[in-house]
Amino acid sequence: MCGIVGYLGPRETVQVLMEGLRRLEYRGYDSAGIAVFHGGKIEVRRAQGKLTILEEAIAGESLEGRLGIGHTRWATHGRPSDDNAHPHKAGSIAVVHNGIIENYLSLKKVLMEKGHVFNSETDTEVIAHLIDHFHREGLPFDEAVRRALGEIKGSYALGVLCEKEPDKLIAARSESPLVVGLGEGELFIASDTPAVLTYTRNFIFLEDGEMAVLSGGKVEVLDLEGKSIPREPKRVMWNPLMAEKGGYKHFMLKEIMEQPRAVTDTIRGRISEDRSEIVFEGLDTDEKMVKEINKIALVACGTSYHAALVGRYLIESLSRIPVEVDIGSEFRYRNPLVDEKTLLVAISQSGETADTLAALREGRKRGARTLAICNVVESSLSRESDYTIFTYAGPEIGVASTKAFSTQLVILYLISLFLGKRSGHIDHPHMEEFIGELVKLPHLLEEVVREHKEIERIARKYVHAKNFLYLGRGINYPIALEGALKLKEISYIHAEGYPAGEMKHGPIALIDREMPVVALATRDDTYEKVMNNIEEVHAREGRIIALASQDDKEIASKVEDVISIPPTISALTPMLLTIPLQLLAYYIADFKGNDVDQPRNLAKSVTVE
Ligand code: F6R
Numbered sequence: 001m002c003g004i005v006g007y008l009g010p011r012e013t014v015q016v017l018m019e020g021l022r023r024l025e026y027r028g029y030d031s032a033g034i035a036v037f038h039g040g041k042i043e044v045r046r047a048q049g050k051l052t053i054l055e056e057a058i059a060g061e062s063l064e065g066r067l068g069i070g071h072t073r074w075a076t077h078g079r080p081s082d083d084n085a086h087p088h089k090a091g092s093i094a095v096v097h098n099g100i101i102e103n104y105l106s107l108k109k110v111l112m113e114k115g116h117v118f119n120s121e122t123d124t125e126v127i128a129h130l131i132d133h134f135h136r137e138g139l140p141f142d143e144a145v146r147r148a149l150g151e152i153k154g155s156y157a158l159g160v161l162c163e164k165e166p167d168k169l170i171a172a173r174s175e176s177p178l179v180v181g182l183g184e185g186e187l188f189i190a191s192d193t194p195a196v197l198t199y200t201r202n203f204i205f206l207e208d209g210e211m212a213v214l215s216g217g218k219v220e221v222l223d224l225e226g227k228s229i230p231r232e233p234k235r236v237m238w239n240p241l242m243a244e245k246g247g248y249k250h251f252m253l254k255e256i257m258e259q260p261r262a263v264t265d266t267i268r269g270r271i272s273e274d275r276s277e278i279v280f281e282g283l284d285t286d287e288k289m290v291k292e293i294n295k296i297a298l299v300a301c302g303t304s305y306h307a308a309l310v311g312r313y314l315i316e317s318l319s320r321i322p323v324e325v326d327i328g329s330e331f332r333y334r335n336p337l338v339d340e341k342t343l344l345v346a347i348s349q350s351g352e353t354a355d356t357l358a359a360l361r362e363g364r365k366r367g368a369r370t371l372a373i374c375n376v377v378e379s380s381l382s383r384e385s386d387y388t389i390f391t392y393a394g395p396e397i398g399v400a401s402t403k404a405f406s407t408q409l410v411i412l413y414l415i416s417l418f419l420g421k422r423s424g425h426i427d428h429p430h431m432e433e434f435i436g437e438l439v440k441l442p443h444l445l446e447e448v449v450r451e452h453k454e455i456e457r458i459a460r461k462y463v464h465a466k467n468f469l470y471l472g473r474g475i476n477y478p479i480a481l482e483g484a485l486k487l488k489e490i491s492y493i494h495a496e497g498y499p500a501g502e503m504k505h506g507p508i509a510l511i512d513r514e515m516p517v518v519a520l521a522t523r524d525d526t527y528e529k530v531m532n533n534i535e536e537v538h539a540r541e542g543r544i545i546a547l548a549s550q551d552d553k554e555i556a557s558k559v560e561d562v563i564s565i566p567p568t569i570s571a572l573t574p575m576l577l578t579i580p581l582q583l584l585a586y587y588i589a590d591f592k593g594n595d596v597d598q599p600r601n602l603a604k605s606v607t608v609e
Contacts, residue, residue, distance in 0.1 A: 002086075002098045002603075003072040004178065005195045006159040008169045008214050009186025013037075014063050017070035018055065020188075020195040023243060023397075025051055025072050025598065030080035034058075035087040035094040035161055036068035042094045042163050046085035050598075067169060069159040069189075071096035074603045077104070078121030088125040090116065091132035092163035093144075097124040098191055099155035099176040100608050107151065127152060131160060141165050142213055142222075145172065149211065149224055155354075155607070159189050165215075172211035176607055177352050177380065180204040180212050180219050182233050187214045192605075193236055194243040194395045202233040205378040236377060242394045250596045252398030252490070256582045257452075259406050260445040263575075265392035266407040267439065270414055275435040276428055278418040283387050289369065290422035293343045296321055297336065297368065299359040300347035301328040301606070303401040303485060307408035308347050309478035310574050314412055317571075318426055318434075319419035328355035329609070332362040340367035345415075348372070349396055349404035350605035351379025358609060360384060373411050375404050389415070398597045399604050400490050402582050405482065406445075409575055413438055437569045444566045448579045451563065455580055458545060458561045459587030465516050468495035469507060470581075472520035473530055479574045480520055483581030490589035490599045500526070500533045511542040518584070519559070520577050523549040524570035534558050545584075547577050 003024025007016040017034045025032075032054045033046030043063055047054040051072065071086035077100070078084035086096045101107075104123035107130060112118065116129045130151060134144035141162040155175035162168065171178055171189040181188030181200045188196040189212070193203060204219060206212060210229065213220045221231045248254035270279050283289065296315055298308035305327050312323040326336070328346075338344065344363035348356045351374040360370055360381060372385035375393050382388040391407035417434060420426035426434075462468075468487055472480030481497035488495045498507055500519070511517065517537050521530045535558065537544055544559035549567060556562050563580045565573065589596050 002074050002191070003195065004069070004096050004098055004157055004159050004189065004191040006069040006096075006169050006171065006189035007186070008067050008167070009183065010066060011186065013065045013068040014058065016199070017068050018051070019198070020190060021051055021070045021072050024190070024192060024195045030075050031073045031082070031085035032071060033085045033087050034068055034070040035089065035096075036063045036065040037161065037166050038063050038065040040166070042089065042092075042161055044087050044089050044094060046082050046087070048080050048082050048085060067161065067166060069094065069096045069161055069169070076100055076608055077123040084120045084122050086124060088120060088122065088128045090125065090128035091136065093128045093132040093135065094161045095124060095128040095131070096159045097127055098157040098607065099174070101126060101152050101156065102154040103152065123154075127156070127158065135162065141168060142170065143226075145170050145211065146222075146224060146226060157191055168213065168215040170211060170213055171206065173206040174208045175380070178206045180206065180214065182219065185217060187217070187219060189214070193238065194397070197236075197238060197240040197243055201236050201239070203236060204231050204233050207383070234378065238395055243397060249590070250398065250586075252400055252402060252586055252596050255396055255398050255403045256579060256586060257449055258394070259403050259579060260442040260449065262391075262393040262403040262407050263410055263445060264442045266410045267414070267441075268392075271435055271439070275432050277421065278414050280389055280414070280418060283371070283389070283418070289343070290419055292341060293321065293369065294341045295343070296323045297338055297342055297344045297363060298323060298325045298347065299328050299331050299344065299356060299363070301353050301355050303405050303482060304347040304349060304356070304408060306478045306482040306485070307405055307412060309481070310409055310475060311345070311347075311412035311416070313475040314416040314571065315419060318416040319423045320425050321419060321423060326359065328353060328359045331359035336362070336366070338363050338366040338368045340369070342368040343371060344368040345371045345373060346381055346385065347408055348379075348381050349375045349391075349393070349401055349408075351376045351381035352605050352607050354607050354609045357381060357384070373408055375407070399599055399602050400486055400585070400596075406575060406578055413571075434569070434571070437572055440568070441572065441575055444568055444576055445579060447566050448576055451580065452583055455563060455583040456587045458563070459584050460591055461561070462516050462545075463588055463591045465493060465514070467510070467515050468493055468518065469510065469515060470495060470497040470518045470520075471500040471503060471530065471533055472497070473500045473526035474524070475571065475574055476520040476522070476577060479577045479581065480518070482578065483518060483585070486582055486585035487588065489602060490585055490594060490596050491592055492594065492600070493588065500530050503533050503536065508536060508540070511537055511540045513541055513543060516543045516545060518581070519544055519546045521546045521548045521552075521555060522565055522570070522573045522577065523552060524573060547580055
């Protein structure tokens with residue numbers, strides 16, 4: 001949600017911090033700030049708004065130093081303002097924080113009674129005052145941090161500096177991700193590895209209840225009792241170029257165009273040579289798992305939830321195991337029927353979405369086995385699940401999820417085939433045929449991506465629309481939902497996704513020349529029915545953009561615009577329909593002049609409930 005970066009080393013600290021913040025800006029961006037150890041003092045600079053405003057504020061200043069912390073904020077407690085921006089300083093202590101401190105009001109009251117004066121409306125400022133309070137009472141910096149952590153309740157990733165310790169940076173985490181990066185003679189902290197990937201690929205991933213003391217070129221990881229914990233660094237496979245725009249105008253466009261590659265990487269190594277088996281390390285050695293489960297519960301939020309909805313069609317039809325799908329934030333409030341015979345599958349790009357994590361924990365509490373489908377190695381979701389299957393989308397920087405979604409779908413195809421084979425519902429020829437089509441996907445996606453100019457042309461026509469309706473049926477209905485979500489989050493145009501058959505039960509009343517309808521009308525079992533819906537819209541003078549099979553020559557006479565989709569089996573059409581909808585949303589938003597990568601009010605990873 002918010003972003004943290006910290007540095008201890010010989011480089012220009014301000015530059016390292018600002019570059020790290022730029023890479024993290026996608027996590028939250030209503031304000032930003034840095035604190036740098038300069039001339040024996042901690043200098044704090046903060047500004048509401050985009051990072052460029054902070055950049056302008058510090059331009060021309062010489063803030064040299066070898067130690068500093070930085071933050072991009074997405075407001076939770078306290079509106080976006082200079083005063084509420086991080087870092088927060090109290091006495092000799094400066095703090096950056098991601099997460100929410102639940103008991104901040106009671107702590108604030110006690111601290112105010114002791115004479116502490118607060119300058120912001122944030123929960124974070126309490127942490128700085130609390131550490132300062134213990135430090136003033138005579139505890140060394142490390143001890144003071146530990147004591148303060150013992151008092152606060154809630155979630156946090158923290159970076160802390162102390163004016164009396166010019167060579168020490170303390171980091172701590174509880175329910176909010178934080179990594180320590182190890183370079184040659186330099187150390188980093190970050191809420192997300194891409195922030196510092198240019199400098200190092202070796203990381204210590206802090207766990208909940210751990211703090212790290214970075215000093216004298218070394219890192220010591222401690223628990224909250226102060227006991228040292230030996231931790232080996234891990235090397236991440238992502239490289240810095242993966243987190244660059246690579247010549248594209250926006251990350252989102254780059255990430256859309258990357259999907260053929262991301263899909264190839266996600267399939268690679270997971271299909272046996274004779275195409276008879278799906279290979280999932282860890283899962284395939286657990287012979288009992290499929291035999292013992294009698295239900296699958298899929299939980300996710302946002303775009304990942306739409307992937308879960310497609311997953312239900314796939315898993316049920318290929319394995320005949322009943323599947324329930326829940327939005328992460330709803331799951332635990334409906335007393336779900338989940339027990340040790342349930343496999344709970346949590347789907348999340350970031351692996352840090354608070355609602356999805358809470359659903360996973362609820363499932364575990366009720367005895368379910370858990371499987372995470374996740375894009376970020378060492379994320380909380382992957383660490384808390386019995387099994388994890390990673391999507392190899394690479395870092396997704398654009399706030400609107402694109403390549404993570406298609407790679408989640410790929411994993412759901414593979415899981416469905418895996419379960420279908422194990423449960424005896426798929427025979428060898430069927431498996432071979434399905435896999436044969438699956439491995440063709442990257443080429444088909446290339447073909448779809450090549451249509452981008454045509455989609456751009458269509459998008460230009462609809463820039464001024466105020467509302468959009470997306471219609472799909474069967475396995476493509478969740479894609480209608482996803483198309484509508486993409487459009488609304490980046491173009492701010494109201495859009496609704498509907499199962500096409502439901503149109504006549506209400507939304508048809510909205511149809512007129514002002515309401516473009518995007519119809520997913522590829523040739524499959526529901527084609528005739530969707531065509532009927534198209535006729536109904538046509539008869540009411542509605543403007544239709546149809547996504548149709550390449551060989552469908554008749555549809556053009558019924559609709560205003562057609563986007564052609566190459567042929568594949570109907571189970572795989574969601575993959576091919578997704579990219580044109582992403583591109584349509586992208587171009588409309590870009591024509592409107594919107595900030596596509598950082599849409600208003602949204603954050604990449606929603607780590608608060
Ligand atoms: C939409 C989008 C969000 C995320 C949702 C879940 O484009 O990005 O709806 O899909 O916040 O995020 P993850 O997948 O990280 O759990």
